[in-house]
Amino acid sequence: MKKMITALCAVFIAVPVWAAELGDDGLHKTEWFRDTFKDLQEDYEEAKSEGKRLLIIVEQRGCIYCKDMHERAFMDPRVQKHLTETYYPVQLDLHGANEMVDTDGETLEEREAARKWGVMFTPTMIFMPPEIDFEKPATRQAVAVMPGAFMSGTTYDIMTWVSEERYLDQSEEDFQRYHGRMIRERNDGKTD
Numbered sequence: 001m002k003k004m005i006t007a008l009c010a011v012f013i014a015v016p017v018w019a020a021e022l023g024d025d026g027l028h029k030t031e032w033f034r035d036t037f038k039d040l041q042e043d044y045e046e047a048k049s050e051g052k053r054l055l056i057i058v059e060q061r062g063c064i065y066c067k068d069m070h071e072r073a074f075m076d077p078r079v080q081k082h083l084t085e086t087y088y089p090v091q092l093d094l095h096g097a098n099e100m101v102d103t104d105g106e107t108l109e110e111r112e113a114a115r116k117w118g119v120m121f122t123p124t125m126i127f128m129p130p131e132i133d134f135e136k137p138a139t140r141q142a143v144a145v146m147p148g149a150f151m152s153g154t155t156y157d158i159m160t161w162v163s164e165e166r167y168l169d170q171s172e173e174d175f176q177r178y179h180g181r182m183i184r185e186r187n188d189g190k191t192d
Contacts, residue, residue: 020070025093026061028070032083033057033091038100038110040090044132047088053163055087056126056138058114060094063122065149076152082159094122103128103138113138121147127162143167144175157182 020028036043040054047054059066073079083089092100096110108116117126117139125146126138133141144162146155157179161167166178173181 020074025096027059027091027093028066030070030074032080033089036090038090038092038098040101040103040138041105041132041134042101043088043090044103044128048130050088052086052088053130054128054132055083055089056092056128057089058092058094058119058122058124058126060122065121066123069123069149069155073150073152073155076156078156079152079159082156082163086159086163094119103132103134103141104136105134106137119147123147123149125158127158130165153183153186154179 020030023029034043034046036046040056044054074083092110092113094111094114098110099107100110100113101107102113102116106116116137119126119139125144126142127144127146128138129141129143139145143165144158144167146158150158158175160182161175161178166173167175
């Protein structure tokens, strides 16, 4: 009996603290998502005041890939550190009817913004530049757009590649080459 209680305690302790729950809208809710009015101009200003970069994450109800990202990639401590220290993550609903404001100032529903931006897959992560142009919509100035669910290593690498502004000079090393190098270095034990 004592072994069984110990095993149950180990299971409960092993459950990640950052595990995402589903909200009333069917989307995953986490402590690191920013609860905002979804005015991306205001969100950008808030992110900038905190020394962070705006990150838009588009999800949808019932998305098995979103679930996978939340249960795997977003659980990696390296990714969590980026989500809390580097980025200002704002969640949007691919099919949501909530009103929002795009970076160009246009007021529209979340689903209209997704169509305007050409977002067809969930999750989609939209990485915004350090300085936003209030004349352009979000995806016309994003420094990277990552459609789909990826493992934690890829997610960590894109977050690092963006935060280090490696996108500014891709003549020698675009993201794919950078990511390949990071995989090799991790396999060789040169990075964690």
